[in-house]
Amino acid sequence: MQLKDRNYQIQGVDVLAIADQFGLPLYVYDANKIIEKISLLRSSFSGVNLKIKYAAKALTNLSILKLMRQQGVEMDSVSVNEARMGLLAGFEPGQIMFTPSGVSFEEIREAVELGLQLNVDSLPLLEWVGKTYGSTVHVSIRINPHIAEGGNIKISTGHADSKFGISILQRPEIRALVEQYHLSVNGLHVHTGSDFKNANAFLRGAEILFDLASDYPDLTFIDFGSGFKVAYKEGDHVTDIADLGQKVSETFQRFCQQYGRELELWFEPGKFLVSECGHLLVRTNLVKENPSRTFAAVDSGLNHLIRPMMYDAYHDIKNVSNPLGAEKTYNVVGYICETDTFATDRPLPEVRPGDVLSFENAGAYGFSMASNYNARFRPAEVLVYDGTPYLIRQRETFDDLLRGQVDVPVLNSEVIEQ
Known part of the structure; x- marks a missing residue:
């Protein structure tokens, strides 16, 4: 304005x-501002195979979802109803990440039937998926990295006491369930919260996921969530997206070389885009x-x-x-x-x-x-x-x-x- x-x-x-x-x-809403933010992310992560998954909970109007799809952005949903809106907006099921938190197994069943990418954030859910679907459904695993950074505690999700994700300390239990039920793990996910001012939190989360990746040889993506800080008033410190892009991209490229092949790097910005x-x-x-x-x-x-x-x-x-x-x-x-x-x-x-x-x-x-x-x-x-x-x-x-x-x-x- x-x-x-x-x-x-x-x-x-x-x-x-x-x-x-x-x-x-x-x-x-100003469509140009959304397009500008998408372009900034792409230019900042130009050296990697980047996928932007819009966190639809920030603003779920169908026209906004259609604008995201028009710009080549995919979608992150936290409920089946959000995902259904995405399908109405024209997204393919496989373009929608479903990251629930404490929902019923029936909602998980609906998500699987819709063909969404399922992101599992608890051991009970991981076991239920294993018992119900075995290796027939791809899952990604959301890790709680025990990183206490970001802004207001109400939007900080990666600390040890957060309800979100499976604690990194439960790595052996995750591995045991995956092996027991022959689960097909195609991604690893971490989201430590919102309002990060620099790349440090992402790099710390990256180290944890890159180490964990050695347990899973068939990954196709690593998902760093989001949390980019925007300015609410003049003089506000914001996330330096160009610096973040350079540092995370370099780290990710080195990881891919060690892993043996190129993976996709996912981010799930919501507030940053809209x-x-x-x-x-x-x-x-x-x-x-x-x-x-x-x-x-x-x-x-x-x-x-x-x-x-x-x-x-x-x-x-x-x-x-x-x-x-x-x-x-x-x-x-x-x-x-x-x-x-x-x-x-x-x-x-x-x-x-x-x-x-x-x-x-x-x-x-x-x-x-x-x-x-x-x-x-x-x-x-x-x-x-x-x-x-x-x-x-x-x-x-x-x-x-x-x-x-x-x-x-x-x-x-x-x-x-x-």
């Missing part, structure tokens, strides 16, 4: 015009001045963007309607009957009732974590592609809130107190 002639624009389209056309609150593309546009309902605070209350809340409340995540906020106004300090808050504060003591150009604000970096885990709390509607979604905004999800209606509820006739009669 750029400031030009006092108007914020996405691909040359005035954001206020988008707000007028589709209404507020509204999620708006965070910066997204803008949540909201309207200011009122400005409330208390003796100690000035609140800007908007027509949104934790039901649309829960990250600030859940992770203490920072989102830059732009006053789209009054970008050149005199700077004042606000608590930007939502309309939910909870403390849903988007920003505290945030300096902004003067915010007036009716002003349109934009929460930046809202593409990842914004709409995908949205809810109907307080019986509120989820917003519409728009994708700007080649300079044209397209509606990719309709705004919810009251009928959507009632869909699935069942009327119990006995409750329709009036209760008469004796």
